[in-house]
Each structure stands twice: as C-alpha cells, then as structure tokens.
Amino acid sequence: MAKLKLRGKDLIDLGYPQGKVISVAINAMLSNYKRERKDKVLQRLKTVLKNPEKYINDGIMGKIAEELIAPVKVEAQKLNNTRAPFTIFGENEIDEAAKHQLYTALKLPVTKAGALMPDGHHGYGLPIGGVLATENAVIPYGVGVDIGCRMCLSVYDLAPSYIEGSKDKYVQMLRDHTKFGGYEVHKQQVDNVIFERDEFKTIPMVKKLKDKAFKQLGSSGGGNHFVEFGIVDIKDENNEFNLPLGQYVGILSHSGSRGLGANIAKHYTKLAMKQTPLPGEAKHLAWLDLNTHDGQEYWLAMNLAGDYASACHHDIHRRLSKALGKRPLAVVENHHNFAWKEVIDGQEMIVHRKGATPAQEGVLGIIPGSMTAPGFIVRGKGSKQSLNSASHGAGRLLSRRKAKAQITKSDIKKVLQDHGVTLLGGGIDEAPMAYKDINKVMANQTELVDIVGTFVPKIVRMDSN
Structure with missing residues (x-):
C-alpha cells in the first residue's frame, strides 16, 4: 500500500x-497510520474534530484534541531574579559547577524549593x-536519562566465609546470570506482568x-552499573527485617530502565524544550506542564520506566537466588532518578531526585560507596x-x-588487591579513586x-566496555 x-x-x-493543530494532526497521522488509506485517516480526523473531548486521553488523538480544545501556549520562559529556598549538605565537598546548576534550577518559575546532597557533582x-x-x-532532565535508576539488595542466610571459600563458584554465577551494556541479553527470556501494562498499548x-x-529485562547498563556479591553487616538490633545482628552474604545491584527509559527521556526532553524554551544556561531544565497531554503522557511513561527498572532488578536477583539455591531473608530497594508527587508545606509538589535517595521518616534505602568502599543500608x-x-x-x-x-x-x-575485591569488567x-570518600559523605x-547496616563488596561485575 502506498505511503500516506x-x-x-x-x-x-x-x-x-x-x-498549530494542522501540523500536530498531520504528524500524528503520519507517525501512526502511514500505511492506512487516506479516506480512512480523514474519517478519523473528522471524528476527533466533531467531539474532541472524547479523545483528550487518547494516546494518538489526545494531542489533536488538546489543540482543538485548549492549545498549549509556547512562549519563551524567563528565570526569576531570586532563588527558591534551598539547603546544601556537605557544601565544602561539592564543586562550584554543581552548585551553579542548582542555583539556576532554583530560579525556574515553577520551582518552590531545592536541595543538594553531599555526593553532589555536575550533571546535565x-x-x-x-x-x-x-x-x-515535571522536568525530564530533573529526573535524568536513566529513569528509575535504582539500588536493590538481597540478604541471604549464608556465612560470609562462603564467598572466599567458594570464590570461583560465585564468580561463575555472575558470569552466567548477569548481562551488561547495550548488547548482552539473556538467552532465555522470562515474561513479566510489566508487559501487560496499558502504557505499552496506549x-x-x-x-x-x-x-x-x-529483550533487555534482567540486564544492566554500562558505566557505573553493577551486580556484586558482598558481606552485609546488620548493625541496628531494631532493624526492620528482624535479623540478628551479624554478617550475611548479600547481592547488591545498581541499574535502571535500560533503552526504555533512555528513549522516553530523549523524546520528552525534546518536547519540553520546545514547549518551555529557557535561556542557554537553563535550557536542559525545560519542563512539561502536568495539565497538558504531553505532561500527563510523560508522567505515565516515567512511572512505567521506573517499574520496569524494578522488574529488571527482581529478575537479576531471582536468577542469582536460583543459582545460590536460597531465598533472601530480606530485600531493600529504592529509586534515585525519579519524580514523585509529595506534600511539601501542605501543598502537593513534584519532587525530582536526580541521583538522590528518598529518605522520608522510617523509609529504608541503600547508599553504595565504590567497588572497594562500603555501602550503607539507611533509614x-x-x-x-x-x-x-x-x-x-x-x-x-x-x-x-x-x-x-x-x-x-x-x-x-593494587587497590582491588588491598581490599580483597575481585572485579569482572x-x-x-x-576506578575507586574516581569517587569521593563515602565515609565523609555519610558524615x-x-x-x-x-x-541500619553496611554492605562490603567482594566480587563485582560491571560492563566490560
């Protein structure tokens, strides 16, 4: 059939x-119905024109309906002259470029408050x-490219001596059951309830x-993503797991939403930069209004990517648990590239945490160090x-x-030998020396x-680059 x-x-x-509605409608039709007969496409467009309210939440027709009912106004945005309230933790350990980025973000017309954590450094x-x-x-670059990047720790009823005593076995488990980078995937794919989500259809x-x-489910990205065997030390006797104080074998993973999240971030960042153009130094802080079709769509896609990242971790830990022949005694996990709806000073806000761990009262999380430094289970x-x-x-x-x-x-x-760490990839x-001192950060x-406890890496698998 000829192209539409x-x-x-x-x-x-x-x-x-x-x-603008003309170009929006043509783009939507050419993107989604390019092999359909022209008369059928025109009939679709006529139906939307007749009753746009009916299609406002439709994945394809929603933007057309929005332009017909309440067009999105595109206008250059200016930064405020003053900054919203903020706090910087460990300020003396943070480079000026990172602080300047925060100061710029604090001047956005939509910003109400901000903070910078003690591990802060320059990003996009x-x-x-x-x-x-x-x-x-919601600011797509305030969430980050790797949407829903997260940590996951499983704790097992195994003595730490098992790692050293059966090192070859543990090394082989990581070789056999973890995949990294853009091309490695598991030969046997396992279906997951995540793929039944409406977002994949709408x-x-x-x-x-x-x-x-x-295809990428259960795999990890490149860069600083990892899967590790290590030693968990439970230090708080009032821990949420009801585990006795002492040491256990643990598996810690760090990865995100893979190609799914990266493509979502790229797509909606472009839309945001068109809809809320900002001065040069702030251009990557463009936002999507949550009252718009694109804003709502990004919110749904972001949450899907976050849940997909979680599913990836669960698949990694399931495969390794099966290889160990053990069920975990406890599991701790958290996102750190995400946006949440939270109440701040009595008002619902969108809280972006780009490389920051949720730390509401009583909420557990994991803060890793480097491949030779301890990570921390925190409350x-x-x-x-x-x-x-x-x-x-x-x-x-x-x-x-x-x-x-x-x-x-x-x-x-030399550093790996000094710390008794085996590195794959x-x-x-x-390198551990490329990272700040985690103990200073925690201080x-x-x-x-x-x-609540610590995790000391012993066998680390990363992308081989």
Missing part, C-alpha cells in the same frame, strides 16, 4: 482551524545529587519500545531541609575524562539518615 500523504488543505477542508540540567520541588511541572512511542524492553529521618532526601552514593571526585587521564590499570589492580573511569548527612 496529507496536506494542510485536506484538514482545512474537513473544518480544522488554521494553526539538574546536578547529580540535586533535589527540586516544582509546582505542577502511548505510541512506548509501544514501539516494548520488544526492546522485553530516613524525614528532613524537611533535604526535601526528605539523602545522597545516592559517594559521588564522583573525578570526571570520567579525568579518571582516564590520571588513573592506570595497575593503580586499580569495569573501566578505568569507574555530612547524619541529620538525614540513620545507618
């Missing part, structure tokens, strides 16, 4: 008003470690990503000043470029979290 051809005159003849848009509360607006761009998401204290947040890790001391220029493979080998840019957030 539509002109503005075709829609005007149907009764469509001249303006909002700094890593940045927390931003906005009113009825949001056109998400629908196109479903096959890729299915949030619900600090108002941090917008109920804490750091998401140690934070980078050196950029990836500087790490590659200053650190050698022999440097890394991993690049120079992920700078004692008012944000209590320590």
Whole structure:
C-alpha cells in the first residue's frame, strides 16, 4: 500500500482551524497510520474534530484534541531574579559547577524549593545529587536519562566465609546470570506482568519500545552499573527485617530502565524544550506542564520506566537466588532518578531526585560507596531541609575524562588487591579513586539518615566496555 500523504488543505477542508493543530494532526497521522488509506485517516480526523473531548486521553488523538480544545501556549520562559529556598549538605565537598546548576534550577518559575546532597557533582540540567520541588511541572532532565535508576539488595542466610571459600563458584554465577551494556541479553527470556501494562498499548512511542524492553529485562547498563556479591553487616538490633545482628552474604545491584527509559527521556526532553524554551544556561531544565497531554503522557511513561527498572532488578536477583539455591531473608530497594508527587508545606509538589535517595521518616534505602568502599543500608529521618532526601552514593571526585587521564590499570589492580575485591569488567573511569570518600559523605548527612547496616563488596561485575 502506498505511503500516506496529507496536506494542510485536506484538514482545512474537513473544518480544522488554521494553526498549530494542522501540523500536530498531520504528524500524528503520519507517525501512526502511514500505511492506512487516506479516506480512512480523514474519517478519523473528522471524528476527533466533531467531539474532541472524547479523545483528550487518547494516546494518538489526545494531542489533536488538546489543540482543538485548549492549545498549549509556547512562549519563551524567563528565570526569576531570586532563588527558591534551598539547603546544601556537605557544601565544602561539592564543586562550584554543581552548585551553579542548582542555583539556576532554583530560579525556574515553577520551582518552590531545592536541595543538594553531599555526593553532589555536575550533571546535565539538574546536578547529580540535586533535589527540586516544582509546582505542577515535571522536568525530564530533573529526573535524568536513566529513569528509575535504582539500588536493590538481597540478604541471604549464608556465612560470609562462603564467598572466599567458594570464590570461583560465585564468580561463575555472575558470569552466567548477569548481562551488561547495550548488547548482552539473556538467552532465555522470562515474561513479566510489566508487559501487560496499558502504557505499552496506549502511548505510541512506548509501544514501539516494548520488544526492546522485553529483550533487555534482567540486564544492566554500562558505566557505573553493577551486580556484586558482598558481606552485609546488620548493625541496628531494631532493624526492620528482624535479623540478628551479624554478617550475611548479600547481592547488591545498581541499574535502571535500560533503552526504555533512555528513549522516553530523549523524546520528552525534546518536547519540553520546545514547549518551555529557557535561556542557554537553563535550557536542559525545560519542563512539561502536568495539565497538558504531553505532561500527563510523560508522567505515565516515567512511572512505567521506573517499574520496569524494578522488574529488571527482581529478575537479576531471582536468577542469582536460583543459582545460590536460597531465598533472601530480606530485600531493600529504592529509586534515585525519579519524580514523585509529595506534600511539601501542605501543598502537593513534584519532587525530582536526580541521583538522590528518598529518605522520608522510617523509609529504608541503600547508599553504595565504590567497588572497594562500603555501602550503607539507611533509614530516613524525614528532613524537611533535604526535601526528605539523602545522597545516592559517594559521588564522583573525578570526571570520567579525568579518571582516564590520571588513573592506570595497575593503580586499580593494587587497590582491588588491598581490599580483597575481585572485579569482572569495569573501566578505568569507574576506578575507586574516581569517587569521593563515602565515609565523609555519610558524615555530612547524619541529620538525614540513620545507618541500619553496611554492605562490603567482594566480587563485582560491571560492563566490560
């Protein structure tokens, strides 16, 4: 069948008003019905024109309906002259570039409050470690490219001596049951309830990503993503797991929503930058109004990507638990690249945590160190000043470029030997020396979290680059 051809005159003849709605409608039809007969497509458009309210929540026709009922106004945005209230934790350990990024974000017209965690460093848009509360607006780059990037820890009733005594066995488990980077996937795919979600049917761009998401389930990304065997030390006798104080074997994973999240972030960031254009230094902080079709669609897609990231971790831990022949005694997990609807000072806000751990009162989370430094199981204290947040890790001391220029493979080998850590994969840019001292970071957030336990890495698997 010939490819669909539509002109503005075709829609005007149907009764469509001249303006942006014409291009919106043509783009929607060419993207979703390019192999359908022209008369059928025109009939669809006529039906929407006749009763747009009926289609306002439709994945394909929703934007057309919105333009017919209440067109989205696109106008250049200006930054406020003053900053919204904010707090920086561990300020002396954070580079000026990261602080400047926060200061810019605090001047957005939609911003109500902000914070920067002690692991903060320069990123795109909002700094890593940045927390931003906005009113009825979501910033795709305030969430980050790897939507729903998260930590997951499983604790097992195994003595730590098992790791050293059966190291080859544990190394092989990681080789056999974990996959990394853009191309490694499991030979045997396992279906998951996540793929039954409506978003995979009703949001056109998400629908196109479903096959890729299915193939990548249970895999981890590149960069700083990892799966590790290590030693869990429960230090708080009032822990939520009812575990006796002492040491256990643990599996800790760090990864996000893979290609699904990356493509969602890319798509909606472009839309945001068109709809709320900002001055140069703030352009990556463009937002989507949650009252618009695109804002609502991003919110649904973001939550899907977050749940998909969780499903990936659960699949990783399921595979390794099966290999161990053990069920976990306890599991702790949390997002750290996400946006939530939360009440701040009596008002519902959109709280973005880009590289920051949720730390509401009593909420558990995991803050990793580096491949040779301990991570921490923490319990949030619900600090108002941090917008109920804490750091998401140690934070980078050196950029990836500087790490590659200053650190050698022999440097890394020595540090790994000194700490008794076995590394599979991993690049120079992920060297332990490229990260801040996690103990200093934790010391700078004692008012944000209590320590429930620690995790010391022993066998680490990362992307081989």
